[in-house]
Amino acid sequence: MPSVEPSPTTAAPAGPVPEIDVTSDLVRDLLRAQHPDLADLPLVPFASGWDNRMWRLGDALAVRLPVRAIAAPLVQNEQRWLPVLAPLLPVDTPVPVRTGRPGAGYPWAWSVVPWFAGTVAAATPVAERTPWATELADTFVALHVPAPPDAPVNPVRGVPLADRADVVRSRLTHLLVPEREALLARWDALVGSPVWQGPALWLHGDPHPANLLVADGHLRAVLDFGDVTAGDPASDLSTAWLTFDETGREAFRARVTAGAGWDEAMWLRAEAWAVAMAAVMLAHPEDHPLLAEVGRHAVSQILGR
Incomplete structure (x- = not known):
């Protein structure tokens, strides 16, 4: 998923166009x-x-x-x-x-x-992801450590929610999904969550299940670190709603909390980031149906449906 996101419109636009033909x-x-x-x-x-x-x-x-x-x-x-x-x-x-x-x-x-053999998690049944939820949790606990001052800057990941408020609300307003109003209400309820007061920690930046590779019932690899940056780890923890059902999410959250000690405010911000990321994934359903399905799943988890 790109660091600079597509602008919201009243209809789902075509996705970004390649600038060079790689043959x-x-x-x-x-x-x-x-x-x-x-x-x-x-x-x-x-x-x-x-x-x-x-x-x-x-x-x-x-x-x-x-x-x-x-x-x-x-x-x-x-x-x-x-x-x-x-x-x-x-x-x-x-x-x-x-x-x-x-x-x-x-x-x-x-x-x-x-080349890693395996299947992207987004292409596997959601219920089958729970067994490796703790493995992903351990990965983020290990990753989320203080980053150096020269870590890459990413303006759309790990930043304060207030920095994204107008863009996310605009995108949600124009989503062509039945749950739009409920999502807007949830975003409005979450965007004012207490801000991150800690140091800038390393972040993957794009932790949706199409960037997770699984094999033999285990997490095999974490892919696509192009959006790597530093900031609030809540951005990465949004994967709890993008990747898992309630059972997997509970296992993931319990393991992360045990390893990192995050408070309730961290998880409120993480859910807000899940709303924001779901909106991006739903922006181009025809171009990227797998990501659109991730977005629909996240919406169902955020709204408890």
């Missing part, structure tokens, strides 16, 4: 020029999002390339900070094994990352 020939050219030992491995298109295209490379690697200028710094954030953060975490992360630079007509940095 197999382009990927091959980049590999031949910069990593020739990888250039002849099998190359298969795998995933296409608002910000990046991913190609599977051989059996153990993938190539991840931005398709919009606004996303290029996110790849650089991963290249800079994932080697620092990965050792803190109890699950795998896509730490780049090679980095790429502009070339062959392609204008931005790009990465070769490990």
